[in-house]
Each structure stands twice: as C-alpha cells, then as structure tokens.
Amino acid sequence: MTTQSASKIDFSKIDEIIQSYGAKKSNLIAILQKVQETFRYLPEDAMIYIGTKIDGLSPATVYGVATFYAQFSLEPKGKYEIKVCDGTACHVRGSMPVLNAIKARLNIKSGQLTTDDGLFSLETVSCLGACGLAPVVVINEKVYPQMTSDAVKLILDTIFQEEA
Amino acid sequence: MNIDIKLEQENAKKHIEAQGLRVLVCAGTGCVANGSLKVIEKFKELGADVSTLSDHDKVTIVPTGCHGFCEQGVLVIIPDKDITYVRVKESDVEEIFESHIKNNTPVERLLYTDPHTNQHVHKNEDINFYAKQTRTALANCGHINAESLEEAISVRGYEALSKVLSENNPDAVIKEIETSGLRGRGGGGFPTGRKWRFTAANKGEKSYVVCNGDEGDPGAFMDRSVMEGDPHKLLEGMAIAAFAIGADEGYIYVRAEYPLAIKRLRKAIADAEAAGYLGKKIMGTDFNFELHIKEGAGAFVCGEETALIASIEGERGMPRSKPPFPANKGLFGRPTLINNVETLANVPVILLNGSQWFSSFGTETSKGTKTFALTGEVNNTGLIEVPMGTTLRKIVFDIGGGIRGGKKFKAVQIGGPSGGCLTEEHLDMPMDYDNLIKAGAMVGSGGLVVMNEDTCIVEIARFFMNFTQHESCGKCVPCREGTKQMLKILEKIVAGKGEMEDLDILEELAIAVKDGSLCGLGKTAPNPVLSTLKYFRDEYIAHIKDKKCPAGVCTAMKKIVIKEDLCKGCTKCARICPVAAISGTVKNPHVIDQSKCIKCEACVSACPFKAIVKE
Numbered sequence: 001m002t003t004q005s006a007s008k009i010d011f012s013k014i015d016e017i018i019q020s021y022g023a024k025k026s027n028l029i030a031i032l033q034k035v036q037e038t039f040r041y042l043p044e045d046a047m048i049y050i051g052t053k054i055d056g057l058s059p060a061t062v063y064g065v066a067t068f069y070a071q072f073s074l075e076p077k078g079k080y081e082i083k084v085c086d087g088t089a090c091h092v093r094g095s096m097p098v099l100n101a102i103k104a105r106l107n108i109k110s111g112q113l114t115t116d117d118g119l120f121s122l123e124t125v126s127c128l129g130a131c132g133l134a135p136v137v138v139i140n141e142k143v144y145p146q147m148t149s150d151a152v153k154l155i156l157d158t159i160f161q162e163e164a
Numbered sequence: 165m166n167i168d169i170k171l172e173q174e175n176a177k178k179h180i181e182a183q184g185l186r187v188l189v190c191a192g193t194g195c196v197a198n199g200s201l202k203v204i205e206k207f208k209e210l211g212a213d214v215s216t217l218s219d220h221d222k223v224t225i226v227p228t229g230c231h232g233f234c235e236q237g238v239l240v241i242i243p244d245k246d247i248t249y250v251r252v253k254e255s256d257v258e259e260i261f262e263s264h265i266k267n268n269t270p271v272e273r274l275l276y277t278d279p280h281t282n283q284h285v286h287k288n289e290d291i292n293f294y295a296k297q298t299r300t301a302l303a304n305c306g307h308i309n310a311e312s313l314e315e316a317i318s319v320r321g322y323e324a325l326s327k328v329l330s331e332n333n334p335d336a337v338i339k340e341i342e343t344s345g346l347r348g349r350g351g352g353g354f355p356t357g358r359k360w361r362f363t364a365a366n367k368g369e370k371s372y373v374v375c376n377g378d379e380g381d382p383g384a385f386m387d388r389s390v391m392e393g394d395p396h397k398l399l400e401g402m403a404i405a406a407f408a409i410g411a412d413e414g415y416i417y418v419r420a421e422y423p424l425a426i427k428r429l430r431k432a433i434a435d436a437e438a439a440g441y442l443g444k445k446i447m448g449t450d451f452n453f454e455l456h457i458k459e460g461a462g463a464f465v466c467g468e469e470t471a472l473i474a475s476i477e478g479e480r481g482m483p484r485s486k487p488p489f490p491a492n493k494g495l496f497g498r499p500t501l502i503n504n505v506e507t508l509a510n511v512p513v514i515l516l517n518g519s520q521w522f523s524s525f526g527t528e529t530s531k532g533t534k535t536f537a538l539t540g541e542v543n544n545t546g547l548i549e550v551p552m553g554t555t556l557r558k559i560v561f562d563i564g565g566g567i568r569g570g571k572k573f574k575a576v577q578i579g580g581p582s583g584g585c586l587t588e589e590h591l592d593m594p595m596d597y598d599n600l601i602k603a604g605a606m607v608g609s610g611g612l613v614v615m616n617e618d619t620c621i622v623e624i625a626r627f628f629m630n631f632t633q634h635e636s637c638g639k640c641v642p643c644r645e646g647t648k649q650m651l652k653i654l655e656k657i658v659a660g661k662g663e664m665e666d667l668d669i670l671e672e673l674a675i676a677v678k679d680g681s682l683c684g685l686g687k688t689a690p691n692p693v694l695s696t697l698k699y700f701r702d703e704y705i706a707h708i709k710d711k712k713c714p715a716g717v718c719t720a721m722k723k724i725v726i727k728e729d730l731c732k733g734c735t736k737c738a739r740i741c742p743v744a745a746i747s748g749t750v751k752n753p754h755v756i757d758q759s760k761c762i763k764c765e766a767c768v769s770a771c772p773f774k775a776i777v778k779e
Binding site: 024025026027029030032033061064065068069070071072086087088089091092093125126127128129130131133134136141143144145 | 476477480537
C-alpha cells in the first residue's frame with residue numbers, strides 16, 4: 001500500500017475533474033490523466049471513487065484501465081520525473097549506459113520507481129519521436145538531446161545543487 | 165458563412181508579403197530540445213530595430229514545424245536570401261543579424277558542411293539531404309508558421325475542401341482516391357479508396373472518421389512532424405474524408421508522448437472552427453464536421469485500429485476480432501473510417517493535383533511518396549520523403565550521407581518492431597509495400613534504423629522482442645506467452661548460454677505466435693527474429709557455439725584483459741575498479757579476476773598506457 005491515506009485525498013478535486021470532462025465512460029482515460037497530474041499518481045481511493053461515480057463503470061474496470069496503460073502510475077512519482085528514451089534509435093546510440101549512469105548517481109535499484117527521498121523517479125519509455133537527437137532523456141517535459149553518461153551526471157548534479 | 169477560398173488565399177499572401185523579410189526558425193520537438201525557443205526570442209528582440217535594413221522595411225520571425233533535419237538543429241531558413249543555417253545557438257543570432265540580415269554577408273561558419281565534399285552549402289535545396297527528396301505530405305512542414313491558419317491558407321490550405329464541397333459529389337471524391345492508388349501509410353498498406361468505399365456503403369444515421377495518430381513504433385516520427393508542422397493539412401484531409409463517407413464527427417487519437425502535437429492540433433481546430441472551415445455549415449454549405457482530440461495513455465497496441473476504438477471508448481485498449489470491420493461497426497458501434505495521419509495528409513494534395521499526378525510517383529503497386537524516419541548510425545538523421553520504390557542505397561548513402569565515422573554498413577531495421585532487417589543485398593531493391601514483404605520486412609510506419617558493424621544483430625532482435633513482449637496486451641495466449649518464451653530464449657543466447665536447438669524452437673514459436681494472434685502486433689512480433697535468423701544466422705551461431713559476440717556488444721561474452729607487456733603497474737585500474745576485481749603489486753603487471761569483473765570498462769578508460777582491452 002502507498003503511504004497516502006484516504007483522509008488525505010480531496011474528493012472535491014476529483015469531482016471537479018469528472019465534471020470538467022463529463023461523467024461519461026468514454027472520458028475515463030482523460031479523467032485519470034488529470035487525476036494523475038493533480039496527485040502525481042493514481043491513489044487507490046481516487047480510482048474507487050471514480051468507479052462508483054460514473055455510470056457503466058466499477059472500481060474494477062477503472063483499475064483495469066489504470067493498469068493497462070503505461071502512463072498511469074499507482075505509486076507516487078518523484079518531484080523530478082526522469083524518462084530515458086529506449087526507442088530503437090536511442091538504443092542503438094547508447095541509451096543503456098546513460099540509464100546506468102543515472103541509476104548509479106541516484107542510487108536507485110532496478111525495479112524501483114522513485115528514490116527514497118521522493119525527489120526523483122526513473123523509468124524508460126519507448127520512443128519520444130526525437131530520434132534525430134538520440135539518445136534523449138526527458139526530465140519533467142524538458143528534452144535533453146544527445147546524452148552521454150557524463151552529460152547526464154552534470155544535469156543531475158545541477159538539480160542536486162538546486163535542491164540542497 | 166460563404167468563403168471564397170481564392171480571395172482568402174490572395175489576402176493571406178498579401179499579409180505574408182507585408183511581413184517583410186521572413187526568418188523561419190524551426191520550432192519542432194527536436195529543435196525546441198536544442199534551444200530554438202531562445203533563438204526565436206533573440207531574433208525577435210533584435211528584429212524590433214530594423215531602421216538600418218536596406219532591402220526590407222521589417223523582419224518577421226516565423227516559428228515553423230519540423231524540417232526533418234533534426235540532428236542539425238536549430239535550423240534557421242531565410243528564403244529571401246536563399247540560405248539555411250544549421251546548429252544555430254542563441255549566441256549566434258546577433259552575428260546572423262548584423263552580418264547577414266543587415267549587411268548581406270552570410271555567416272559561413274553556420275552553413276551546412278557536406279560530409280563528402282567538405283564544402284559549405286548555402287541553399288536548402290542544395291543540401292543533399294533535401295535535394296534528393298520529393299515532399300508532398302511534408303511539403304509545407306518547416307516552411308510555414310505551424311500555428312497560423314492564414315499561412316496554411318496561403319499555401320493552398322482548404323482549397324481542396326472548398327473544391328470538393330462546391331462540386332458536392334462524394335462518390336467522385338472516393339473515385340479520385342481509388343484511382344490515385346493511395347495505400348494506408350500506417351503499416352498495413354490497405355488501399356485507402358477501398359476503405360472509404362466500404363465505409364460509405366454503410367452510411368446510416370451516424371458515421372465517424374478517426375485519425376490514427378498513435379505513432380508508437382520506436383524510431384518513427386513522421387506523423388508527429390505533420391501534426392506539429394502542418395496541422396491544417398491533416399484537418400482538411402479528415403474533413404474531405406468525412407464528406408466523402410457521410411460522417412459528421414471525428415476523432416484524432418494522439419499519443420500522450422507528443423504534447424506539442426496535441427497543443428498545435430487543438431489550436432488548429434479552434435482556429436478552423438472560428439473561420440468556418442470546420443464545425444457547423446462548413447464554408448457556407450450544409451456539411452457539418454465536428455472534430456475532437458483524444459490523448460492516448462501509452463499503449464503501443466492502441467495503434468491497432470480496433471484497440472484504438474476501444475481506447476477512445478474509455479476501455480482497455482485491446483483489439484477486437486474482425487469481422488465486424490470498423491467500416492461496418494466501429495466507434496460506439498457505428499460505421500467508422502480509420503486512417504493514419506500521413507494517409508490523410510496526402511488526401512488534399514491528391515485532390516488538388518489530381519490522381520494522375522499522384523500515381524506518376526512510385527511503383528506499379530505502390531503509388532505516391534512515403535516518409536521515412538532515418539535514424540541510427542547514419543550521417544544525416546532525420547525525416548525524409550521519397551517516391552515509393554526508392555532504393556535503400558539512395559536513402560542511406562545519398563540522402564543519409566553514408567555511415568557515421570566511415571564505418572561499414574551492416575543492416576537496416578525497417579518498420580520497427582513489426583518489421584525486419586534488410587542487408588547489403590537489398591541496397592538496390594526498389595522499396596515498396598510488396599518488395600519489402602517479399603524480403604521478410606514491411607514498410608510499417610516507416611522507421612529506418614541504420615546499423616553498422618558495431619551493432620549486435622542478436623541483441624537488436626532481443627531488444628524488439630522485449631518491446632513487443634512488454635506491449636502485448638495479453639488477450640491472445642500465443643502472443644502473450646509466445647513472445648515471453650521467445651524473449652527468454654534470446655536473453656539466454658545473448659547471455660552466452662544458448663544451445664543450437666534454441667534456434668529451432670525460436671522458429672517454431674515464431675510461426676505459432678504469427679498464426680495464433682488476433683491483431684497486427686502478434687502477427688508481426690516475430691518478424692525481427694525471423695529476418696535476422698534468415699540473414700545473420702552465423703551471428704546467432706557465434707553467440708551459441710563460440711560464445712562470442714562478433715560486434716563486441718553482449719557484455720556476458722565480453723572479456724576485459726590487461727596486456728602484460730603494456731602494463732606498467734601504476735595501480736590506477738585497481739583503484740578505480742568498483743568491485744575490486746583487479747589485483748597486482750606496484751610496478752608489476754596487474755590481472756583481472758574474470759569471476760568478479762562486471763565489465764563496466766572503468767579500467768579501460770582509466771589506464772594511461774592503453775594496456776587494458778576488450779576481447
């Protein structure tokens with residue numbers, strides 16, 4: 001279970017989101033995207049709530065959709081979301097050494113999403129469509145082109161300094 | 165409102181002329197990552213003071229969509245001065261402004277250098293990368309302000325829609341698309357006109373047009389470029405399709421990984437609705453077409469049309485069995501036409517220039533042009549558009565400028581995880597739908613990843629299998645379990661633990677997965693394995709029998725050794741080794757304990773005498 005308890009979730013926020021898209025089954029993915037943007041993940045209680053609020057849905061179907069799509073996360077992501085592109089072009093041009101350098105710098109283990117201090121989360125994604133700049137790393141929407149192990153370490157150092 | 169498109173075009177052109185000297189700065193995803201927004205700001209800042217310009221009364225900075233030459237970004241084109249600048253940084257802007265814009269002296273150091281002749285190239289059209297292309301779907305990308313409806317209109321945007329609406333003959337539109345020979349650009353290559361006819365035949369109270377912008381193939385970004393660089397062309401193509409099949413509502417399904425494309429499409433839809441090119445009573449006629457955007461959520465399988473429909477409906481994106489085909493029973497149970505972005509972007513061009521013109525490009529069975537995303541170990545990476553039937557040699561060596569660092573060409577992976585590899589023997593084969601199928605590959609969405617002698621082909625097969633295994637939705641057992649087993653075997657081989665009989669099992673599984681899967685993902689998932697087994701079997705055998713990776717990539721088979729004669733015993737390597745695998749005394753040759761070594765190569769770069777090598 002995640003650390004966030006039910007009492008911490010502001011259901012009025014979820015109501016607002018449902019209302020802004022319309023309480024229709026076909027809007028479920030858009031609603032979940034907005035909920036994730038708000039909470040930085042999909043809290044279990046939020047999914048149950050949505051599942052009971054919209055006609056034609058159940059908590060189980062919401063959970064089914066949430067776990068099907070790679071974009072959704074059931075545990076909180078870090079303040080800095082790092083995505084290492086491992087599409088073909090990036091892979092051929094060496095995305096794995098870059099990923100390993102990040103893992104080493106953040107002291108994050110394989111299978112672990114977010115660092116213990118909640119500052120960083122790390123995942124690989126397949127193709128961001130910036131293949132001409134391979135390999136690329138994205139940190140919170142900002143695209144860093146033509147990465148190397150050294151270059152990415154410098155970027156992380158800068159973030160560490162800012163956060164210190 | 166009634167719209168006279170010719171008049172609108174004249175007005176738009178006049179407005180653009182009044183902009184004075186136009187400086188086009190690429191603001192596609194690639195160039196933005198390279199800092200183009202700062203370049204644009206700097207230009208705007210300097211452009212405010214133009215009192216000393218001799219030939220123009222003002223300067224206008226135009227942020228454009230993707231030119232396709234992403235690697236050379238930020239790209240700056242000044243059409244009136246016949247010049248293209250590459251790799252422009254914020255700090256270069258002042259020099260361009262002072263030297264070229266004000267005093268007509270080009271900045272030589274920012275010109276593109278031809279890798280073969282080492283000469284500077286001034287004009288866009290003279291750069292080999294562009295000179296050898298034929299651009300139709302991408303014609304306007306990079307040449308207009310992607311966020312301006314007026315600029316789209318100045319280059320004949322919505323003229324084809326206006327023509328179609330005034331002629332008011334849906335059947336004639338379908339016929340024109342049929343005769344053009346256009347086939348689906350998303351991968352399958354199904355004849356577009358036939359798809360339109362099937363859907364039109366089912367016309368009832370409600371039909372939909374859906375654009376598949378879920379460009380999930382790793383290594384492909386042509387659809388992103390169209391959506392970012394010329395969104396109105398896509399909207400126009402969809403409106404024409406809707407008119408032809410009798411639909412009044414449509415969806416563009418865009419993958420969430422393309423935030424800029426989503427932003428530009430939203431603006432384009434709003435602008436077109438406000439101006440009467442979309443929405444109710446389009447251009448004063450009785451034709452209505454309402455368009456929505458649906459963002460994907462990161463599932464490769466949603467590129468499959470029935471899975472995409474399920475996803476728009478808010479469900480898990482799992483494919484449904486066909487029949488019924490979407491043309492009969494698609495989105496919300498209604499007849500639905502689904503076409504890919506590039507396919508739809510070709511539609512206005514075909515209707516403007518005629519089906520004859522379009523079918524004059526290409527081969528017997530594959531007409532028109534095709535975009536390819538050229539990436540990997542090639543000098544010029546980027547987005548290209550060439551007539552169907554162009555050879556791989558022309559693409560890799562003429563447009564792509566050959567292999568980087570003078571290395572040897574090994575293979576090209578075409579069509580992403582559903583495609584296959586092409587080798588030296590295919591360099592002169594005309595690439596079209598049918599030839600590629602014969603060669604065990606497919607056009608797919610058009611990703612072309614070039615590999616050199618340092619790329620391990622078995623590792624690449626493992627990479628693609630890892631991708632498809634991960635993206636398999638799990639509905640069909642052969643796909644879900646078969647890809648998993650295939651991946652396990654490939655992992656075993658790259659780890660140096662493969663056995664010869666594994667190759668037979670791989671082939672057997674490949675056939676089972678192909679035959680037993682409902683959708684294109686499973687049907688094509690074994691392709692990379694099958695085609696690499698066909699063309700590079702000896703590389704698999706080298707991994708299995710000799711326990712060697714010929715390209716020196718697979719770490720399990722890599723051995724790092726210290727050459728005794730070169731080692732001076734400086735102890736640097738022993739100190740840097742993270743797992744204490746190196747031992748030895750000062751001034752005596754050191755040795756690596758292979759059982760401890762993790763092959764991180766830290767010692768290789770630390771050794772001042774180049775005494776440590778990979779074997």
